Amino acid sequence: MSIRSDNSPRSDRPEEDAIIEVRDASVEFDMDRGRSRVMNDVSLNIQREEILGVVGESGCGKSMFASAMLDAIVEPGLLTGQVIYRPENGEAVDLVDLPDDELDELRWEEISMCFQGAMNSFNPTMKIGAHFAETARAHNRDVDERMEHARDLLKELYLDPERILDSYAHELSGGMTQRALIALSLLLEPEVLVMDEPTAALDLLMQRSIISLLSKIKEEHDLTVIFITHDLPLVTGFVDRLAVMYAFEIVEVGPSSQVVKEASHPYTRALLRSVPSLDAPLEEMHPIEGESPDPVNIPTGCSYHTRCPIADERCEIEEPELIETNADQEAACFYWEQAQDEVTYTLHSGIMGDDE
Numbered sequence: 001m002s003i004r005s006d007n008s009p010r011s012d013r014p015e016e017d018a019i020i021e022v023r024d025a026s027v028e029f030d031m032d033r034g035r036s037r038v039m040n041d042v043s044l045n046i047q048r049e050e051i052l053g054v055v056g057e058s059g060c061g062k063s064m065f066a067s068a069m070l071d072a073i074v075e076p077g078l079l080t081g082q083v084i085y086r087p088e089n090g091e092a093v094d095l096v097d098l099p100d101d102e103l104d105e106l107r108w109e110e111i112s113m114c115f116q117g118a119m120n121s122f123n124p125t126m127k128i129g130a131h132f133a134e135t136a137r138a139h140n141r142d143v144d145e146r147m148e149h150a151r152d153l154l155k156e157l158y159l160d161p162e163r164i165l166d167s168y169a170h171e172l173s174g175g176m177t178q179r180a181l182i183a184l185s186l187l188l189e190p191e192v193l194v195m196d197e198p199t200a201a202l203d204l205l206m207q208r209s210i211i212s213l214l215s216k217i218k219e220e221h222d223l224t225v226i227f228i229t230h231d232l233p234l235v236t237g238f239v240d241r242l243a244v245m246y247a248f249e250i251v252e253v254g255p256s257s258q259v260v261k262e263a264s265h266p267y268t269r270a271l272l273r274s275v276p277s278l279d280a281p282l283e284e285m286h287p288i289e290g291e292s293p294d295p296v297n298i299p300t301g302c303s304y305h306t307r308c309p310i311a312d313e314r315c316e317i318e319e320p321e322l323i324e325t326n327a328d329q330e331a332a333c334f335y336w337e338q339a340q341d342e343v344t345y346t347l348h349s350g351i352m353g354d355d356e
């Protein structure tokens, strides 16, 4: 295994701080309609103990990115590039060419994932408790001792451990199932937790309460969290950094509050503009016009040029790289400075989270 260190994005902090380095990672599917590239040369350092939010429209590749963090792309999808995991005390490994048995060990123990749709993550014929016991057993842990830990985790998530462990998923509410899944993913005390739309099916109150629980759990367990969502305003106050995906690529990344206040990429700006305000009249809503790209037919040049109000000929031909636009902030746009003037948006209350 060779680990390259030359092409890290400029604004990222030194490599030693990164717990996961994603380098030129792509995912392809061979389909009847042609080859489909559903993640396109993504490079990003995930810093130890940060909360990284990954946002973008439905179908832009967020779940592919999440699955790549565990080399868990569904068959027959093919992941290429590098996903280097750097444990605090130990040798770095590239998950992309790690043997299956080592990968199985690393999942849950080092990098854990809550997949999209908590309900489907539990086997309907098994009680919740059996999932915890099974996970401990599969990783050769002392089951009694781990079940004790499971009870503590469930309590931390304001659940009644005995009731939850003795129930089937369908006997619980969506919020309870989701919290039980979070507890399960923390059972083996992982370093990194990847959460794919963990609050999508829940009401706003439950979404907010799960997010505040996650902040607490993150501090207590020194976790690195990758939080995937299509709901930008939900996470801006909670995540340290935001990565914005469009058409299977990261088009902007930077400190969350800075990206929200001074977005560089026209797509990020359009996304912020499209956020509905609770008190604004309907006619003031601005959904992003046009359709999100088809992975079999990605536009040439900048893939956003077909929807971008400031795109010109250059954007149709040349593909923009991520460039630094602000301290620790990068965007993939030739005309990001122009976008500041021409793609306007207003921030309304709520978008920065409750505490700002």
Ligand SMILES: Nc1ncnc2c1ncn2[C@@H]1O[C@H](COP(=O)(O)OP(=O)(O)OP(=O)(O)O)[C@@H](O)[C@H]1O
Binding pocket: 029, 031, 036, 038, 056, 057, 058, 059, 060, 061, 062, 063, 064, 065, 074, 075, 076, 116, 230, 295
């Ligand atoms: N098994 C598969 N085979 C082929 N293409 C797939 C497969 N799963 C997903 N895709 C395609 O990959 C692209 C990225 O999908 P992905 O699930 O990562 O999007 P997403 O951003 O997570 O969307 P959502 O917000 O709806 O969850 C989409 O165009 C999707 O149609």
Ligand code: NI
Binding pocket: 062, 063, 064, 116, 196, 197
């Ligand atoms: Ni998804």
